[in-house]
Amino acid sequence: xxxxxxxxxxxxxxxxxxxxxxxxxxxxxxxxxxxxxxxxxxxxxxxxxxxxxxxxxxxxxxxxxxxxxxxxxxxxxxxxxxxxxxxxxxxxxxxxxxxxxxxxxxxxxxxxxxxxxxxxxxxxxxxxxxxxxxxxxxxxxxxxxxxxxxxxxxxxxxxxxxxxxxxxxxxxxxxxxxxxxxxxxxxxxxxxxxxxxxxxxxxxxxxx
Amino acid sequence: xxxxxxxxxxxxxxxxxxxxxxxxxxxxxxxxxxxxxxxxxxxxxxxxxxxxxxxxxxxxxxxxxxxxxxxxxxxxxxxxxxxxxxx
Numbered sequence: 001x002x003x004x005x006x007x008x009x010x011x012x013x014x015x016x017x018x019x020x021x022x023x024x025x026x027x028x029x030x031x032x033x034x035x036x037x038x039x040x041x042x043x044x045x046x047x048x049x050x051x052x053x054x055x056x057x058x059x060x061x062x063x064x065x066x067x068x069x070x071x072x073x074x075x076x077x078x079x080x081x082x083x084x085x086x087x088x089x090x091x092x093x094x095x096x097x098x099x100x101x102x103x104x105x106x107x108x109x110x111x112x113x114x115x116x117x118x119x120x121x122x123x124x125x126x127x128x129x130x131x132x133x134x135x136x137x138x139x140x141x142x143x144x145x146x147x148x149x150x151x152x153x154x155x156x157x158x159x160x161x162x163x164x165x166x167x168x169x170x171x172x173x174x175x176x177x178x179x180x181x182x183x184x185x186x187x188x189x190x191x192x193x194x195x196x197x198x199x200x201x202x203x204x205x206x207x208x
Numbered sequence: 209x210x211x212x213x214x215x216x217x218x219x220x221x222x223x224x225x226x227x228x229x230x231x232x233x234x235x236x237x238x239x240x241x242x243x244x245x246x247x248x249x250x251x252x253x254x255x256x257x258x259x260x261x262x263x264x265x266x267x268x269x270x271x272x273x274x275x276x277x278x279x280x281x282x283x284x285x286x287x288x289x290x291x292x293x294x295x
Contacts, residue, residue, distance in 0.1 A: 049246075052227040107260055110253035111225075 005156055006191040009072035009182040010202045011064045020067050021190045022205060033176050037063055044070075053111060054124060055096040056176070061087065061121035061169040062128065064178040068165065072182060072190075075129070082162035084133030085122045086152055089170035092118040092139050121169055133161050143168045143179070145199035152183055153194065168203060179203040212284045220280070223258045224251050236281045244279075252277060259283075265290050 012019040016028040016036050026043055028036040037059045041051055046066060051059060096115045103109040114120065119137035126132065134155055140147070148166055155161045167180040179202060183194055192198045217231035220240075224247065238244045241252070255277050259265045265287060267273065276286045 049226070049228055052225045053250075107257050109257065110250050114250055 004185060005153060005194040006184055006187050007181050007194050007198055007202070008184045008186070008188040008191045009068055011068035011178070011180045012202065012205055013060060013064050013067075013178040014176070018063075018067055019205060020070075021072075022202070025067065031174075033060070033171065033174065048128065050124070050127075055093075055099075055112070055115035055120075057089075057093060057095060057118065057169060057171045058115060058121040058124045060171055060176055060178050061180075062124050064167075064169065064180045065125045065128075065165060068180045068182055069129070072188070078163050080130050080132040082133055083129070083131040084155060084161040084164045085125055085131065085135045086138075086148065086155070086164060086166040087119075087122060087136075087169050088138040088140055088143065088148065089118060089168055090139065090141055091170055091172040093120070095171045095173060125165070131165075133164075143200075143203050145196035145203065148199060149194060149196045156183065156185065167199075209281075209284055209288065212287060213280050216280050216283055216287075219258055219262055220255070223254050234280060237279050240277055240279060255283075259287070263287050263290070 010019075010021055016031065017024050018026040018028075018040060026040050028039045030036040030039050033056050037056070040063055041059075044066065051062065054062060093116050096112060100109065100112040100116050103112055118139070119135070122135045122137060126135070136151070138144075138147070152161075152164045152166050155164060162185065164183040165180055166183055167178070169178045169180070170176065181199065181202070184191075213236055214231065217234045220226070220234070221229055221231065226245075229245075234245060240255075241247045247255075252273060256267050256273070259267060267276065276282060
């Protein structure tokens, strides 16, 4: 457990449901991921035309982050360089790599090509909120809560970051799963200690 | 020319995934980039793909890009000139 560091908010998206701090805030009716994400985007009346151009991985991460930060994040507390993003997943950008490969058989799509790296989702979130802090994207077979705790704690404890958005954003074909955590030094109403047990518990929250 | 410009607007919206934009929102002489429709450099590449896919036109000189893709009208003029040249 990391002393004096807290999970102050969380967001989970899986099986057509979006959870904020463990509570469902949106249940979609579309089984197709792109349609479900668009449904959620419209439900929350978000206004960000660039969203429509993103690949599914970026849309999923971007939407999870919008839900995570809404009513939970005080941007005024931090400088742009204070806020970092550390994400992970199992399938990197493979979902888009495959789609790009298909277009490359005729005329390769530049709009798809720019999403053939998993860390682009970090860029999309950073552009949206003007975050300029340290960032990293790790690939692992399963969500490695211990590693995320250790890595993010190190960034916060050595004052590289004052705040970090971290977690898991994964998409491959019909399968998707996102869990984001807001990590800060100050406690809040919903905060729990930044510990791998809490990360795992929130990540493994089941629908229903 | 009017029909071509109308087709181009529909094709631009589809190619660039401009979901919240309707063809009538795009003016014939409205700048496509920056202060106009707000397109970016990746969109410029997609417009080159659009010319290639829909009109079999390859932009041979990249420096022509800003002139060709300035507005829907300049795109239509370029396509018309290219088609007349190859008729």
